[in-house]
Amino acid sequence: MSDFRTLDDIGDDFGDLRGKVALVRIDLNLPMNGGQVTDKTRIVASAPTILELADAGAKVLLLAHFGRPKGARNSMMSLSMVVDAVQDVLGREIMFVPEVAGDIVAQSLGIMRPGDVSILENTRFWPGEEANDPAFAKAMAANGDLYVNDAFSAAHRAHASTEGLARLLPSYAGRSMQKELDALDKALGNPEKPVAAVVGGAKVSSKLDVLKHLVTKVDHLIIGGGMANTFLAARGVDVGKSLCEHDLTSTAEEIMEAADKSGCTVHLPYDVVVSKEFAANPASLRTCNVHEVAADEMILDVGPQAVEALGDVLKTCRTLVWNGPMGAFETEPFDAATVALARTAAALSKEGSLVSVAGGGDTVAALNHAGVAQDFTYISTAGGAFLEWMEGKELPGVAALSQ
Ligand code: ADP
Ligand code: MG
Numbered sequence: 375m376s377d378f379r380t381l382d383d384i385g386d387d388f389g390d391l392r393g394k395v396a397l398v399r400i401d402l403n404l405p406m407n408g409g410q411v412t413d414k415t416r417i418v419a420s421a422p423t424i425l426e427l428a429d430a431g432a433k434v435l436l437l438a439h440f441g442r443p444k445g446a447r448n449s450m451m452s453l454s455m456v457v458d459a460v461q462d463v464l465g466r467e468i469m470f471v472p473e474v475a476g477d478i479v480a481q482s483l484g485i486m487r488p489g490d491v492s493i494l495e496n497t498r499f500w501p502g503e504e505a506n507d508p509a510f511a512k513a514m515a516a517n518g519d520l521y522v523n524d525a526f527s528a529a530h531r532a533h534a535s536t537e538g539l540a541r542l543l544p545s546y547a548g549r550s551m552q553k554e555l556d557a558l559d560k561a562l563g564n565p566e567k568p569v570a571a572v573v574g575g576a577k578v579s580s581k582l583d584v585l586k587h588l589v590t591k592v593d594h595l596i597i598g599g600g601m602a603n604t605f606l607a608a609r610g611v612d613v614g615k616s617l618c619e620h621d622l623t624s625t626a627e628e629i630m631e632a633a634d635k636s637g638c639t640v641h642l643p644y645d646v647v648v649s650k651e652f653a654a655n656p657a658s659l660r661t662c663n664v665h666e667v668a669a670d671e672m673i674l675d676v677g678p679q680a681v682e683a684l685g686d687v688l689k690t691c692r693t694l695v696w697n698g699p700m701g702a703f704e705t706e707p708f709d710a711a712t713v714a715l716a717r718t719a720a721a722l723s724k725e726g727s728l729v730s731v732a733g734g735g736d737t738v739a740a741l742n743h744a745g746v747a748q749d750f751t752y753i754s755t756a757g758g759a760f761l762e763w764m765e766g767k768e769l770p771g772v773a774a775l776s777q
Contacts, residue, residue, distance in 0.1 A: 378547045378555065378775040381426055384520065387544050392431030393488045397518035398424060398548065399535050401525040402438035402456050402493075411459035415755065416527075421463050423524045423548035424491060428466075431488040435518065436460075437474065437497055437535045439528070445501030453496045460493060468492060474500065474535075475513035483517060497535045504533050511538030524548025526555070527756040529771030530763075540774035547775050555772065557752035558763055561731035562591055566692035572715070574599030575698030575736065578622050584697065587766035589633040589640075594687050596641045598676045598700035598711065605630070605642050606673075611664050614648070616673040641684060645677025647701065647708060654706050675701030676711035685718040688728065694719055696732040697764060699740040713744040720746035733760035 388394060400420040405413045428434050441451040454470045461468055469492040471482045482492055497503040502510025511534040515521070521543040523529070528536045529551075539545070547555065562569075569592040573581060578601040588595055597605055600617040607618050608626035633640045643664060648671040650658035661677050676684075681700075688694060696719070703709035722728035732741055733754030741747040754760040759769060 378552075378772065379545070380547050380552050381423065381522070381549065384430075384546060388520070390431070391427065394432050394519040395483060395517060396427045396432040396434050396520050396522055397437055397514065397539060397543065398427065398434055398522045399437045399525050399528070399539070400424070400548070401527045402436070402453060402460075403440055403527075404456055404459065406455065409455055411456055414459055414463055417456075417460055417463040419550045419755075420524045420548060423522060423550060424464060426549065427522065428489045428491055433483055433486045433488060434491040435471075435479070435483075436491065436493045437514070437539075438493075438525070439498040439503065439533075439535070440496045441498070443496060443498050445498065445504065447499045448496075451496055451498075453493050457493055464491065466491070471495065475510070475517065479517045497533070502534055504531075506532050506534050506538050508538060510534045511542055515539055515542040518543055521545040522548045523771055523775060524550045525771070526551050526754075527759050529769040530759040530767075532770035536771040537774045540771070545775055551775075553752075554754060554756065557731050557754070560729050561693060561695045561752075562764070566729065568593040568691045569693040569695070570594040570596060570688055570691040572596045572598065572694065572696040572700070573698050574601065574700045574712070575734070576600040576617065578604045578619050578626060581698065581761075582622075582625065583765040584761060585629050586632065587764065588695075589629060589638045590636050591766075592638055592695070594639050594641060594691065595633060596684055596687065598643065599698050600702075601698070602642055602676070603673055605640070606664055609642070612667060612669070613664075613673060614667045614669050614671045615650075616648075616667070616671075641680075641687065643676040643680040645679045646673045647675035647677055647710070648673050652702070652705070659707070674705075675703075675708040678710070678714075681711045681714045684715055688715075688718055688722060691728060694723075694728055694730040695764070696730065697734040697737055697761070699736055703736075703740045703743065709740070709743060712740050716741050716744040716746050720744075720749035723751050724749045733757075733764075 401416045474494045571592045603613045603616040603618040605626045608623040649656045700711040701708040703712045723730040730750045
């Protein structure tokens, strides 16, 4: 899997990078408010790649998409809006070029000196981007000598700037892409055993393929969150008013049978935190055995005894991959199981006995809420790409780099 080339291989191909043009795909799909970038994490992630290439004397052209302009120019989604934020992070002046191909880009390259960085316009202003049109990719490639992909978060899409370009120019994984692929390989590609997976979140239906893939890969599958209710129902537990996909109980059974066949132990909670209403610290809050949930109660978190047992499971493991919170963590006290298990995983990682990789929008929020994100071995902020990787799918942007 990890037979992609990195910035370390550029020297062999080009010798000196001075004056060469590097087309660098990064993630600039940044959270914005009132025309201002509100979170620069994604720029920070790709800064080492950009600066390494620039400091080696390359002329760096940054490529990225923003929003969903659907193949047409849209001033509300111009990447000119992120120039200031990128300048702030890089600590140097950069130029904005309102095209991605053609003469204007060529003329800009004429003005740029070795080591200069420019941002090209939103690739999705052109229909050829999402269609992965070879002619569009060729037009972009015409201005470059090499291609670097540093946007793992966009690698699940076969678009011209994420996949097509890699087929036309010598291509390399950027430092952030390389870090992500190495971490994911350690977690599921070639993990140290035993391996545990924690899968939580609201619904089984959104993570069916993840569950099906994981039972063939891991030794322990820990199921929490709303999706545990569907598995409990499949085992004959009355889950009362809980969020539960009753039409998926036979699918849940199939997953448990597949796990059995592969020697994967499925862990479901045996005590749970319930309440009659979904509110912070409700009067009807109580902890009970899964067989004691009343008809008018909802399961909103995994119980403390189960969390302790799950912590003991993690202590026997060398690798952990985590997606999805164990309970409705946004509302107290239903964050307790997620916070407690996250702290155990973080402590084991810090000690060096566990390689821990986590991803998912709400998962990252939950780990930040628990105050332990920095102690995990690796946190993926890639969202859709991370989930597709957990499903065992080959990501087109990554596959193209491995050619
Ligand atoms: P991620 O974004 O990390 O992939 P999901 O989107 O799948 O995670 O799931 C997160 C959501 O699941 C959270 O909003 C959380 O409140 C919800 N959730 C977790 N456990 C329960 C539960 N027992 N009942 C209802 N919702 C739950
Ligand atoms: Mg989510």
